[in-house]
Amino acid sequence: MARVNSIARSWSSSQSQSWKEPLNCRATAEPHMLWKINSGSSFFWWDSWTGLGPLAVFLQKGTMPGNTLVNEFIHENKRDTEKLLNTVPAPLHNLIERIHINDPSKPDTCIWTINSDGKFTCASPRELTRKRKDTNDTLNNLWYKRLPFKIAFLNWRVMRKKLPLDDIVSKFGQNIVSRCNCCPNPQSETLDHLFVHGDIAKNIWQYFANSLGIKISNINLHLSWRDICVIVDNYRNQISSCLMYWDRPITQQFKINTDGSSLIQMKKAGAGGIRRNKEGRMILAYSEYLEFCSNNRAEIEAALIGLKYSSSLGLNNIIFEMDSKLMVV
Incomplete structure (x- = not known):
């Protein structure tokens, strides 16, 4: 019995996890692969050489074709019309007749249709399979080119709650007696306490907010750190103007x-x-x-x-x- 072609093979729990991921991506990548026929070394039923995907999907349900090659239907650089009529479903005959046979001295070539040059790159299938989240302008603004990377990275860790604070570490099953180091009367070390509610945090907010003309009363310090960052990011200082005039000096001055x-x-x-x-x-x-x-x-x-x-x-x-x-x- 012929081995099942990799196109038709499904993942089972007895196989490795490293094989599972390519199989999950297969359905997304296959429609963008087109085989250019030269010597006919492609799989007749499983490779997409007609532009319609694997021809095996057009067969009756339950039929399992073997790993037949395209060159088995080519005789002296011409199609074996009689064999095609006896093997392939009638609606596909005209399509196959229009497929051009190129240089028979070369193996068939796979064209990656996403790229204009037809060449495969690792970046293009990643763009196909990756699951993008909605754009977050607040997070995007953290990566300002004039801001030192370590500061931007710290801000990103804060926004994503990736700092090893007591409240986060405790989620991994660690029993911790949480005490902050920023207040005279220590409280639980949490992200919001460290950056918003703590004594030092409040003093810093007051100092820099006043310098920037931001009224700290407009920011509710009982909000979460993420909500406060969004408010500050959207803050626009109100610009006021007044008429100014220049007094002329008196004579001889x-x-x-x-x-x-x-x-x-x-x-x-x-x-x-x-x-x-x-x-x-x-x-x-x-x-x-x-x-x-x-x-x-x-x-x-x-x-x-x-x-x-x-x-x-x-x-x-x-x-x-x-x-x-x-x-x-």
Whole structure:
């Protein structure tokens, strides 16, 4: 008795698990395989060489064809029409007659129809068989290219509840006396307590929320960590504007508007200013890079540079205008 072809073979519990997975993917991959006939080395009943899939499915139920090759129906590079009529169901005759026989000196070639070049790649069947979940914008935003990978990975572990905290470890049957290390009165170490409800967590939320203009009252600290991340991710600061006007200096005076800035993360600082006369006409504008310093220091440098340029031009009657309360005081 002929061995069952692998196309028709099903998995049984006596076989390995490594064989089960390819069999599960078989039904998805087979429709994308097409055999190009050369010498006829393909299986006549089991390989998809007509474009309709295995021809065995067109046979009567209960019929089990053997591992017959296509070349058994070819004689002197031509189809054996009589044998085909006696073997193949009538509706398939015209289709088989249209199949072109290529170079008989070469073995048949399998074409992977998903790729334009017909070549198989490991990535393409993975895309066919993988089960994609719905896109999560909050998780996608964690992988920001300017964010250090270890921080992004930590955030991902937090969002996916993959940190080895007491509440998670206990789910594996470990008996743990859970005590956090973040509160004067220790409580159970859970994800929400560590990142939301704990004393240290609340202080951190207050500190950074105020710096970003976020009202902590808008965030319910009794929500789960995941819900809070979604709220913060969707938060948009309200932008307000007001009309500003420039006061002209009196006769024979010049006004210099200055500003300084310091970027802590980039370790850069700069200063600049503009000088105008009583008519508002620009007399001089300047900007300079500074060695990294505090923002207050940058404001001071901006005023000193403006004073230096004015002194070099013999201009003494000068008014400085700036947004630094420290300098004004």
